[in-house]
Amino acid sequence: xxxxxxxxxxxxxxxxxxxxxxxxxxxxxxxxxxxxxxxxxxxxxxxxxxxxxxxxxxxxxxxxxxxxxxxxxxxxxxxxxxxxxxxxxxxxxxxxxxxxxxxxxxxxxxxxxxxxxxxxxxxxxxxxxxxxxxxxxxxxxxxxxxxxxxxxxxxxxxxxxxxxxxxxxxxxxxxxxxxxxxxxxxxxxxxxxxxxxxxxxxxxxxxxxxxxxxxxxxxxxxxxxxxxxxxxxxxxxxxxxxxxxxxxxxxxxxxxxxxxxxxxxxxxxxxxxxxxxxxx
Numbered sequence: 001x002x003x004x005x006x007x008x009x010x011x012x013x014x015x016x017x018x019x020x021x022x023x024x025x026x027x028x029x030x031x032x033x034x035x036x037x038x039x040x041x042x043x044x045x046x047x048x049x050x051x052x053x054x055x056x057x058x059x060x061x062x063x064x065x066x067x068x069x070x071x072x073x074x075x076x077x078x079x080x081x082x083x084x085x086x087x088x089x090x091x092x093x094x095x096x097x098x099x100x101x102x103x104x105x106x107x108x109x110x111x112x113x114x115x116x117x118x119x120x121x122x123x124x125x126x127x128x129x130x131x132x133x134x135x136x137x138x139x140x141x142x143x144x145x146x147x148x149x150x151x152x153x154x155x156x157x158x159x160x161x162x163x164x165x166x167x168x169x170x171x172x173x174x175x176x177x178x179x180x181x182x183x184x185x186x187x188x189x190x191x192x193x194x195x196x197x198x199x200x201x202x203x204x205x206x207x208x209x210x211x212x213x214x215x216x217x218x219x220x221x222x223x224x225x226x227x228x229x230x231x232x233x234x235x236x237x238x239x240x241x242x243x244x245x246x247x248x249x250x251x252x253x254x255x256x257x258x259x260x261x262x263x264x265x266x267x268x269x270x271x272x273x274x275x276x277x278x279x280x
Contacts, residue, residue: 028133030134031135032257040231042056042224048135056090058095085111085132088112093155113139124142125143134166142157156179170197170258196220197221199221199224204238208242221245
C-alpha cells in the first residue's frame, strides 16, 4: 500500500506463517524418497521423521556449474533440510559425485560414507546398517574384498543401499553392473526384494540381468537418465526386462517422489506441476 495508508505494518503479520511454519516431515516409521531430476546422473534425498540422507550429489556440468549448486542445495533449502545426517557418495564418477563440494559448502554434514578413498569419511561396506525413526538402512555392496581388488572399475565399487520403512522398501543401486548383481545374488539374495528399484547404471546394457531383476521383484522401477544422453540410456533390451514393473524416467517424468500410504504412491513432478505450454 502507498505511504500514509493506515496500519500498513499489519501486513507484516501475513508473513508470519511463511517464517514460522515448520517444514513438513514424514511420520515416525515412514520414509520419503525423492529421486531428483539432475540430468544424466544421480541424486536422491531420503527423509525420515528427524533425519535426512543424500545419496549422491549429481553431475558436474562444467567448471562453473554442477548439480549440487543448481539443483540439490536449492532443493534441500526448499524442503527445510538444514542438515544432512548421512551423505553417501556411491563412487567416483562425476555424474554421481560432481556436486559434492557445493553440498559440503552449503549444508552441515554429520557423517559421510563413500567408496572413494579421497573423500574424507568412512568406507561404505556390505553389512553396515542403522535405524532412523523406525526406518532401516542397510548397505549391501561393495564387500570388504572388493576394496582389495586391484584396478577395480569405479562402477563396480558403487554403494548399494536398501531402505525399509513400515510401508515399503526401496533398493538404490547406483551404477552396479552384471558382475556386482551376481555377487549380490550370491551374498544376499534374500535382502534384495524391494517394492521400488532404482534401475542400475541408468538402464545400461551392462546391468539389470534377468536374474537380478527377478530377485528384486520391484513393482516400481525408476530410471535416472538424461534427455537424449550420449550413452543412449536406457537400452531397449533392458526396458523389456522390466515389463512387470511400472517404469518411471527422469528424462520424461522429472523428479520422482515416493510417499507411503495405504498403497505405495509415486508421483512425477512434471505431471503434478505441468506448465501451461505442455500439451494435455
